[in-house]
Amino acid sequence: MNIGNASERSGLPAKTIRYYEDIGLLKPDRSDNGYRDYSVSDVHKLRFLQRSRGLGFSVEECRQLLALYEDKDRASADVKSMAQSKLHEIDRKIIELRELQQTLNHLIAHCHGDQRPDCPILENISGNS
Amino acid sequence: MNIGNASERSGLPAKTIRYYEDIGLLKPDRSDNGYRDYSVSDVHKLRFLQRSRGLGFSVEECRQLLALYEDKDRASADVKSMAQSKLHEIDRKIIELRELQQTLNHLIAHCHGDQRPDCPILENISGNS
DNA sequence: GATAATCTTTCCAGTAACTGGAAGGTCAAG
DNA sequence: CTTGACCTTCCAGTTACTGGAAAGATTATC
Incomplete structure (x- = not known):
């Protein structure tokens, strides 16, 4: 499928998709006409990037x-500990949200417009957990 | 308090705090020696910025x-609808997380290292809700 | 089949949100 | 009174896009 x-x-945006290719996050096929040709799996990766970027993960974290889930030869322990640490991060993010x-x-x-100068919200807004 | x-x-980081001042997110007092002097309220704002930036809100959204909670003269309806729309965004973010x-x-x-080429995770990773 | 609209390509420049480092002033401890 | 840990400004570099030009490819319309 085309970009x-x-x-x-x-x-x-298409711009961002091309950028992600530039920095090596995915390498779609090319059609005979030179157009990029995205697979369903490519789209899954892009959707994944779209989400995790919007949730505050850096591009490098997304790359990892x-x-x-691409490095199928990786040691199970590696994979698990990596995913586990991200799970904890996500837990923390949910709490913060x-x-x-x-x-x-x-x-x-x-x-509603009538609060005193030292509105208690100010105490709360920073998340005093 | 100093930076x-x-x-x-x-x-x-102090660098980021100075940057936020540059772009007008807060204006701390200055001590006689020229050092920035942060109030407790300033720190609340900074903590708020630290959190919401890390959760995928843009600087402009954070500014809003x-x-x-600073524009105390604003119409209640304005304030409420603004906060409300952010609440919905946060709901969505929690679901995505x-x-x-x-x-x-x-x-x-x-x-665990033995998955087939078309691991079902690929279907799931993009969040097919 | 010409032509116009709508893709797509690459390349290069600009923006957003920091981040690092230099050069120098301030302050508290020994 | 100097050493070290602060702080200041300024300017350059990085990350992660984003916009726009110039040109080729595809699709729709006449």
Whole structure:
């Protein structure tokens, strides 16, 4: 499939997809006309990149995560410990998102334009867990 | 408090804190010696920035969220709808993180170095919800 | 079959959000 | 009063895109 189609399915702009190829995150086939030809598996990788980038993982982290399910010859222990550490990171991110959510909920519930100078939200907004 | 202290408490490097000042996210006082002097409220903002940046919100989104609890004169409806839309974004992010988590769990459970070329993880990694 | 619209290609420059390093001023300890 | 750990500004470099030009390929319309 062409890049436009891959872009639509992955949610990433074509520009970004080409950039990801430049930095070696994937290597799609080329059609006879020179156009990039993306497989279903390529699209899965792109979609994966789209998500994890949007959730605060760096490109290098994404590269590792992609390698994780591509390097089939890797030792099981390696793979597991890598995935495990990312799982912990994700746990932490979910907790932080919940705290952010609480903060915004407090904001909605308690501050309707009439709050005092030292609104308690200020104490909460930094996530005092 | 000096920038080093603010850096420690917020989890942001001093460089980044100065950069955030450059782009107008906060304006700490200055001591007589010219050193930046951060208030507790400044540190809350920095901590807030540290978190939301790490969770995939852009600097401009963070600027809006900061404005949201600083602009005390704003119409309540404005504030609420803004916070509300961010809440929805956060909901979506939490769901995406859970899906990422599932993907990694499957990876750990099913792929210990002996998977076939078309590992089912590939289907899952893109989050087919 | 010409032509126009809509792809696609590469390349190069610009932006966003930092990050590192130099050159120099300030401060607290010994 | 000097040493070391701070702090300052400024300028250059990096990461991760993003926009635009110039040109070739494909598809739609006349």
